[in-house]
Amino acid sequence: MHTDLSTGARGDAFRPHRVVVLALDGLLPFELGIPHRIFGQPKDARGRRLYDVVTCSVRPPGRVATDADFSIEVPHGPEALATADTVIVPASYELGPVFEEGRLTEELAAALAFVRPGTRLASICTGVYVLAAAGYLDGRPATTHWADADRFQRLFPRIRVDADVLFIDDGDVLTSAGVAAGIDLCLHMVRRDRGTAVANDVARRTVVPPHRHGGQAQYIDRPVPDPQLATTTTARAWALKRLHEPIQLRDMAGQEAMSVRTFTRRFREEVGVSPGQWLTRQRVERARHLLESTDLSMDRVAADAGFGTAQSMRQHVQAALGVTPTAYRRTFRVGGAV
Incomplete structure (x- = not known):
């Protein structure tokens, strides 16, 4: 759900949304730099930063070791967590009992005690171990780096681990896959908070795609395919130009001169989802763009996005975004309040 992150509790004073990044040894x-880069860029129409990003340690201000040949100076202690609207835990390779036994150290538990109820929590890669050990993920879905997913699931059997996605948004707790998936997660949070136009602007300035399609399946090591074999790139480009039209799987397969069976297998290998799932995602994205940037009727948006009827669009948009098209437009319509 969208919230007005630029005002105080009564909406009477500007206050940037505070993101506190927890820097752990290793x-x-x-x-660590991803949240600062992504959240450090968005500004409102008056040039004011929409997010305030700070870094803290579990100890008093001082040096924190990294996995590189240098350490960093962290200016805030754990008390900063009490000021956070969002807490982000990046990966660390020195979590000790958290990795080995699924429990927090006394130092880490004391630090997390500063986090206020209702604070949004997020992790990048193996930072998810910290959220899991603290009990924030019990009975909930989560993801982490594909290479670590099995161990994570064994250590935390109460969590529903999905190793096939780049990130999971479960409302007040979000988790991402490894490394660069942290960029996808942070862009998603900006998109959720401020809308697609703001997130896309940040993505352009960062020189990354505003939204990567598919999941971690794209990055799991597999035998290298024969370079002479066709890919599904042409079919995807063909379909994107025709989202407003009915698109059959056999038509997409025909663009690559493949059988439907071969095309479906190759598509999933390359993109990480089925052709049907991919088409639905593209149509949802098209509908979002039209809802944000035009005053077209719901019937017209549904037709242009390829859903056929407003009811079909409503079902798919609500399933993907958690809100109805009408509510989404009311929140993110370009020209509305920022």
Whole structure:
């Protein structure tokens, strides 16, 4: 759900949404920098930053070791967690009992005690172990790096682990797959908070795709395919130009001169989802764009996005975004309040 993150509790004073990044010993510098890069860019129409990003440690301010040949100076202690609207835990390779036994150290437990109820929580890669050990993920879905998913599931059997996705948004707790999937997660949070236009602007400035399609299946090591074999790129480009039309699987397969069976298998290998799932995602994205940027009727948006009827669009948009098309337009319509 969209919230007005730029005002105080009564909406009477500007206040940027505070993101506190928890820097743990053995952290990966790349992942630590992702929240600062993504959340550090969005501004409102008056040039004010929409997010305030700070870094803290589980100890008083000082040096924190990384997995590289340098350490970093962290300016805030764990008390900063009490000021957070969102807490992000990047990956670390030195979590000790958290990795081995699924329990927090006394130091880490004391730090997390500062987190206020209702604070949004997120993890990048193996940072999910911290959220899991703290009990935030019990009975909930989560993801992590595909290479670590089996161990994570064994250690935390009460969590529903999905190793096939880049990130999972479960409302107040979000988790991402490994490394660069942290970019996807942070862009998603900006998109959820501020809409597609703001998130896309951040993506352009960061020189990354605003939304990567498919899941981790794309990145799991497999035998290298014969370079002479066709891919599904042409079919995807063909379909994107015709989202408003009925598209049959056999028509997509025909663009690559493949049988439906071969095309479906190759498509899933390359994209990580089935052709039907991919088409639905593209149509949802098309509908989002039209809802944000036009005043077209719901029937017209549904037709242009290829859903056929407004009722069909409503079902798919609500399933994907958690809100109805009408509610989404009311929140994210370009030209509305930022």
